Amino acid sequence: MAAPWEASYRTRSLKRDAARAARHCHRRFPDHAECRARFTTLANVVSSHQWVFGHRGAADHVIAHRHRNIVSSGTPYPARVWDAEYAQRKCVETIAPGHVLVQDCRGERGSASFGSILSLRLQVRGVAGMVSDGPVRDSATIAALDMPVFCAGASAPPNLIRHHAVDINVPIGCGGVAVFPDDVIVGDVDGVVVIPLKMADAVAQAAAGQEQLEAFLTERIRAGAALPGTYPPNDETKAAFDEWKKNRKI
Numbered sequence: 001m002a003a004p005w006e007a008s009y010r011t012r013s014l015k016r017d018a019a020r021a022a023r024h025c026h027r028r029f030p031d032h033a034e035c036r037a038r039f040t041t042l043a044n045v046v047s048s049h050q051w052v053f054g055h056r057g058a059a060d061h062v063i064a065h066r067h068r069n070i071v072s073s074g075t076p077y078p079a080r081v082w083d084a085e086y087a088q089r090k091c092v093e094t095i096a097p098g099h100v101l102v103q104d105c106r107g108e109r110g111s112a113s114f115g116s117i118l119s120l121r122l123q124v125r126g127v128a129g130m131v132s133d134g135p136v137r138d139s140a141t142i143a144a145l146d147m148p149v150f151c152a153g154a155s156a157p158p159n160l161i162r163h164h165a166v167d168i169n170v171p172i173g174c175g176g177v178a179v180f181p182d183d184v185i186v187g188d189v190d191g192v193v194v195i196p197l198k199m200a201d202a203v204a205q206a207a208a209g210q211e212q213l214e215a216f217l218t219e220r221i222r223a224g225a226a227l228p229g230t231y232p233p234n235d236e237t238k239a240a241f242d243e244w245k246k247n248r249k250i
Contacts, residue, residue, distance in 0.1 A: 097126030105134030
């Protein structure tokens with residue numbers, strides 16, 4: 001008899017076939033190391049992304065960071081958690097280092113989707129982070145880990161009360177956003193965004209530009225400038241910003 005995750009690959013009707021999804025998911029993120037480096041150097045990447053691109057790709061605001069201030073990025077390893085055969089531990093043991101485990105828990109917050117032992121195992125295996133639209137248990141222990149975790153709060157009841165993993169390495173929904181295995185996941189203390197790989201370079205460049213502009217505007221406001229003409233910037237302020245960048249060789 002086929003294992004549950006093998007059977008699900010053959011029987012589920014998905015936007016992408018399972019073989020293609022698996023190939024994408026096992027492609028290592030270092031292929032896009034330069035793009036990842038751009039995101040991890042930004043201080044407020046999620047806010048900058050949403051300022052430039054609106055709410056597109058932003059997960060539900062209840063998915064909060066349970067860690068110190070850190071910017072995390074990686075390639076998702078999606079898992080759908082639902083009432084069926086349990087495959088979550090296979091996912092923990094097969095996800096590639098540098099990838100992000102993203103869980104579709106249907107927004108169910110009545111029981112935890114993850115705990116500290118599985119989280120520690122992900123950290124030991126070199127996983128870049130975990131994102132879930134369900135809560136976690138052992139939240140204080142998880143918050144102390146070096147691996148960033150984004151989730152919908154804390155819940156003491158264990159996962160098997162309401163959560164059972166059925167699919168691994170397939171397109172899912174998490175926090176109201178579609179997640180494909182070759183997307184880029186970026187998170188900081190303001191939340192999580194899901195970026196299609198083909199857009200990642202453009203998003204990183206735009207977010208960096210927004211951060212530079214806000215650094216300049218912050219200097220002006222701190223020096224006493226009034227909001228009108230400064231935030232948002234008028235043509236005079238934009239010209240001053242261009243000069244500011246030139247002086248700093250940006």
